[in-house]
Amino acid sequence: MTGILPPMHAAKILVGVTGGIAAYKAPGAIRRLREAGHEVKVVATEAAFRFVPEETLAVAAGEPVHTDTTWWERSGRVEHVSLARWADLVLVAPATADSMARAAVGLGDDLLSATILAGAKRVLWAPAMNPEMWANPVTARNAETLKGWGHRFVGPAAGSMASAEELPGVGRLAEESEVVAAVEAFLGTRTTGRER
Numbered sequence: 001m002t003g004i005l006p007p008m009h010a011a012k013i014l015v016g017v018t019g020g021i022a023a024y025k026a027p028g029a030i031r032r033l034r035e036a037g038h039e040v041k042v043v044a045t046e047a048a049f050r051f052v053p054e055e056t057l058a059v060a061a062g063e064p065v066h067t068d069t070t071w072w073e074r075s076g077r078v079e080h081v082s083l084a085r086w087a088d089l090v091l092v093a094p095a096t097a098d099s100m101a102r103a104a105v106g107l108g109d110d111l112l113s114a115t116i117l118a119g120a121k122r123v124l125w126a127p128a129m130n131p132e133m134w135a136n137p138v139t140a141r142n143a144e145t146l147k148g149w150g151h152r153f154v155g156p157a158a159g160s161m162a163s164a165e166e167l168p169g170v171g172r173l174a175e176e177s178e179v180v181a182a183v184e185a186f187l188g189t190r191t192t193g194r195e196r
């Protein structure tokens, strides 16, 4: 990666990709984090693959994606524990309303949720959903619950939605640069100064 200064403190970042329309943007964020010198692993939910191909995520990550399938391989590894220990920060981008709800009630029925439950050190949520879903009191309550445990949020942003049926509102995935800045702020590290 020529021309890119290593960050002051390269970190281990686990990017959780969940099943929302904005999942197609996840490879861009993964690449940006790697370009900033961070080590990145990716865990995706089954629903995520409805919106972004596994191979695209794997190429962005430079290694295979961790999935519910790899979780249940008879490998002798307990992936949710090893990933939780490995990661300095878990970034869920995009985060569905569903993934936030699972974390807020302590469900661990998929690899990403179980990893968060297994003691992830820092969790940063980048929600993306229809504005009504984001404004729904149950989603708002879940976000407050997660914040109460020290989780952080970046976005969602206001603007137009992917579907022509929807009116503009608050629900868009935060811009890539904002997501990366929020990661760096949470880690307490400096950026490379190579902002785009």
Ligand SMILES: Cc1cc2nc3c(=O)[nH]c(=O)nc-3n(C[C@H](O)[C@H](O)[C@H](O)COP(=O)(O)O)c2cc1C
Pocket (backbone or CB within 6 Å): 017, 018, 019, 020, 021, 022, 045, 046, 047, 048, 095, 096, 097, 098, 099, 110, 128, 129, 130, 133
């Ligand atoms: C076409 C379509 C688009 C969707 N977009 C979103 C979305 O942007 N945000 C969201 O929270 N849920 C969205 N959903 C619902 C999620 O896919 C659904 O809640 C799913 O269970 C999420 O699973 P996951 O959190 O395990 O990835 C969408 C569903 C469909 C069929």
